[in-house]
Amino acid sequence: MDPKKLSQEQREEHEIYALGDFKLANGSILPDAKIAYKTWGTLDAKRSNAIVYPTWYSGRHWENDWLIGPDMALNPEKYFIIVPNMFGNGLSSSPSNMPAPLDGPRFPEISVLDNVTAQHCLVTEKFGITSLVAVLGWSMGAGQTFQWAVSYPEMVPKILPFCGSARTSDHNKVFLEGVKAALTADATYNGGNYSPDDKPIVGLKAFGRVYAGWGLSQPFYWHQMWRKLGFKSLDDFLVNFWEQFFVPKDPNNLLCMLSTWSRGNIGNTPGFEGSLEKALASIKAKAMVMPAKIDLYFPVADEEYEVSHMPNAQLRVIPGIWGHFAGGGAWDEDTAFIDKALQELLDA
Amino acid sequence: MDPKKLSQEQREEHEIYALGDFKLANGSILPDAKIAYKTWGTLDAKRSNAIVYPTWYSGRHWENDWLIGPDMALNPEKYFIIVPNMFGNGLSSSPSNMPAPLDGPRFPEISVLDNVTAQHCLVTEKFGITSLVAVLGWSMGAGQTFQWAVSYPEMVPKILPFCGSARTSDHNKVFLEGVKAALTADATYNGGNYSPDDKPIVGLKAFGRVYAGWGLSQPFYWHQMWRKLGFKSLDDFLVNFWEQFFVPKDPNNLLCMLSTWSRGNIGNTPGFEGSLEKALASIKAKAMVMPAKIDLYFPVADEEYEVSHMPNAQLRVIPGIWGHFAGGGAWDEDTAFIDKALQELLDA
Numbered sequence A, B: 001m002d003p004k005k006l007s008q009e010q011r012e013e014h015e016i017y018a019l020g021d022f023k024l025a026n027g028s029i030l031p032d033a034k035i036a037y038k039t040w041g042t043l044d045a046k047r048s049n050a051i052v053y054p055t056w057y058s059g060r061h062w063e064n065d066w067l068i069g070p071d072m073a074l075n076p077e078k079y080f081i082i083v084p085n086m087f088g089n090g091l092s093s094s095p096s097n098m099p100a101p102l103d104g105p106r107f108p109e110i111s112v113l114d115n116v117t118a119q120h121c122l123v124t125e126k127f128g129i130t131s132l133v134a135v136l137g138w139s140m141g142a143g144q145t146f147q148w149a150v151s152y153p154e155m156v157p158k159i160l161p162f163c164g165s166a167r168t169s170d171h172n173k174v175f176l177e178g179v180k181a182a183l184t185a186d187a188t189y190n191g192g193n194y195s196p197d198d199k200p201i202v203g204l205k206a207f208g209r210v211y212a213g214w215g216l217s218q219p220f221y222w223h224q225m226w227r228k229l230g231f232k233s234l235d236d237f238l239v240n241f242w243e244q245f246f247v248p249k250d251p252n253n254l255l256c257m258l259s260t261w262s263r264g265n266i267g268n269t270p271g272f273e274g275s276l277e278k279a280l281a282s283i284k285a286k287a288m289v290m291p292a293k294i295d296l297y298f299p300v301a302d303e304e305y306e307v308s309h310m311p312n313a314q315l316r317v318i319p320g321i322w323g324h325f326a327g328g329g330a331w332d333e334d335t336a337f338i339d340k341a342l343q344e345l346l347d348a
Helices: A008-012 A112-126 A140-151 A170-184 A187-192 A201-215 A218-222 A225-229 A234-246 A251-262 A276-281 A300-308 A323-327 A332-347 B008-012 B112-126 B140-151 B170-184 B187-192 B201-215 B218-222 B225-229 B234-246 B251-262 B276-281 B300-308 B323-327 B332-347
Strands: A015-023 A029-040 A050-052 A080-084 A134-138 A158-162 A286-289 A313-315 B015-023 B029-040 B050-052 B080-084 B134-138 B158-162 B286-289 B313-315
Touching (some): A015 A112, A029 A112, A080 A112, A112 A140, A112 A251, A134 A140, A134 A332, A140 A158, A140 A251, A170 B170, A170 B201, A170 B218, A187 A251, A201 A234, A201 A251, A201 B170, A201 B201, A218 A225, A218 B170, A218 B300, A225 A234, A234 B170, A286 A332, A300 A313, A323 A332, B015 B112, B080 B112, B112 B140, B112 B251, B134 B140, B134 B332, B140 B158, B170 B201, B170 B251, B187 B201, B187 B251, B201 B251, B201 B323, B225 B234, B286 B300, B286 B332, B300 B313
Parallel strands (some): A050 A080, A050 A134, A134 A158, A158 A286, A286 A313, B050 B080, B134 B158, B286 B313
Antiparallel strands (some): B015 B029, B029 B080
């Protein structure tokens, strides 16, 4: 079970778990809710070897599997690895696949907590798992990781959130408002009521161009590291990586997940009265918190602050110049750094 | 002559110097070109007390005058301070004030070098000045400052570029591509052929929202420093500062200056074959180069690099959390820090 030996089609294969009419944290109902997921490895007889590894902003389960393999910490010969897709990513319930009347811009507002509650249903109801080995994730996956540790402290002994945060900072919200404004400046967006055959392509390209400055760091561009990704010029990278990254995606899906991201705060878990600090203090899990050195929207300082309020957490900064993308699997050195830290956490 | 004692109307008063048909570096002609400028203080009999202080991206001369005053280094009782407006800012020749056929999107491409060449005409032809005391500027004003030192090394003994660079970095270009894409995603922009009564307001607001994440730093937002500027909430700041900062401006003017910025590179001065390093090495001026500690598009590392290639330069980092806006005059501590450094340079 090595993802690197599978075809793209095999990597994309997945299961669906039907949640029924799923009650959201804000009280509204997501009817006939579905969570799409993929598992790697075999659940052992005691149901004691499961790891949850949620997806990131707009990512799909196969875009997590670069960190999975028989020669890696996330070894499917040892662990049962569950990769649940976030609501809104187009595979789990999303604006793009929800039937009327809750389709498109009418899809309900989803919180990070809703995602984790749904994943908990999958893990406990479908698989009968009562305790996990660990939860980990990149970016918004890190936010879900923190949420798991707060919502289910007895079930989550270890976490490794990388390039993410337990609360979306105001600066991060401003970044998100920027990409959102760029997308919706295209009148074809039309409040989300565009035709599937006539998406706001100009807006999606603008979304990608704005994102380009944030996803990577200043020295990434200074050293033209896009050459390492096979691009010939800066413009080639902007057009053929960044614009094309977002053009195929559904704008309502993007804005659904963007809203989830922007409102992320474990302090909003019932019982913590909005306090990030109280929620952080409640985490029982041994935590390895891994910001990237020059992540522009999840800066190291924010994670230093969060770690300072956690009883059992270690901060380990991913070095290098890939910025936020240090956690995206594009650069072998960063992948090895994360893999090593995860191995250490799993062995502890 | 204290700007703080003048009315807004008096601060906005200015002169126009007619350059005639002005030859641009790319060989094309800017017909009947005009440079708008304001002066502070009195030129002495020897014409030996002049300082040039160019404007920044979309700034007008009165938005420089926070650094001028009888109790400051830029003392108009001692110096003759010339503040020339950049081409494209709406006061000097710009898309918005140029008659057909070169109006709007047909306005020629302007370089940083063109701005400085025009300012040199003003300084030498209008005032008969053959040597300056110093040149300084913020942001794109810093770029013009570096250009003065390269173009007229015998005329510029001291420079103080703050929160800017001698060459626009690739990351900075990516930031600029982002705000440009946000503005032009509004179809009302129409390739620059909008009606003055029907500007792309949605695009201008998106431009402001994208800019918001860049102009200030992550900790600025974390600590809600917008409260110090009188705003009540993050949304209030985004709407009533950032959107309103750009909504009144002319989109073609913004994109004209953006193009000037994006192509900025003193290495393109004739004789340096595109080499930033050779051009930096040619600077004779004593230089105080002042990046701001957490400037997101003019990072300290870039200025460390530039200073390392300059024969007579000192790097002095502006501390604090205002990011790029450390050089914008909004925060007294940063203003005092810059003023003190300038005093030291002028006294040296």
